[in-house]
Amino acid sequence: MPDTDTSAMQLTTDQASDAARSAARSAASSSVRRSSPTGTPFTRVLGIATLISMALLVLFGLFLSPEDVVQGESVRILYIHVGTVWVAYVAFGVTALASLAFLWKRTTSLTWDRIAGASAEVGVLFMALTLFAGAIWGRLSWGKFWVWDARVTTTAFLFITYIGYLAVRGLGGSHQQRGRRSAVVALLAVLEIPLVHFSVKLWRGLHQDGSVSDTTKVKLHDLMLFSLFISLIAFTLLFVWLVMHRQRVLAMQDALEDKGLDFALEQRRSEAGL
């Protein structure tokens, strides 16, 4: 066979394999679009990583980590409690940073506002779960679901503040007005986080101080530390996944509202004969 024929055949084979690869990519991408319009290959990988880390959290948190010499089995609740409160703090921090970016003249973009809103919403869920897990742990350790301890009370106050932030986001006005208004509230609300964190040092109460950071007081078992680490990873991945999807849902919601407004204006113009 002449050389030209061989190279032509090679080219055809390459083209065919390129086309097959492209078709496979397109099929994968359209399957992601079909399964979730807010999803991308990245969020899909993130979702799988979240599921795996959650399964590991259950395995280590419920079965492999040892029981505590003082708290007994109830220490297993802390793998949920610490992970969820960590994500709630991160979420409210992200809300504040995104709000700052929205207010800063050079970066003003509604995407920042939507990230702030999405992050606060997810943070409120995790704060609710923190309070729930804390109440259960309190029932087992202190004999009561609720005590008016400084840390518990300030955490509940933080939770209510961010519910207020979400209510402010739901008020009327343009998207820019919503962004400015809620960004100011977010920057004020985030000031509560240091108060919650240091409340155990500022006031005497039942809630314990940090156990992981202060190694002079408590020496944690390696498996307990590893379970806590898995918990932080799992809840952080879940947080990123939820915020990415929610931010895209909010973007579509804004786009639809804009289209509705354009349509209403068009109708008014046609009614007025303009």
Added chain:
Amino acid sequence: MSAAVVAMEDVGFILATYIATFVGSVALAAYYLRRGRRLAAQLPPEDKPWG
């Protein structure tokens, strides 16, 4: 109350915490996906630049 009964009660509370956390997270994720699907059906592709 015997130690075994106390331990069983603890297990119930611990499981309730894990179940509530996972159910809460899955419910929020499902709500976002369902809402996204509903909104995406009403919008053209140019309003979904990540797709």
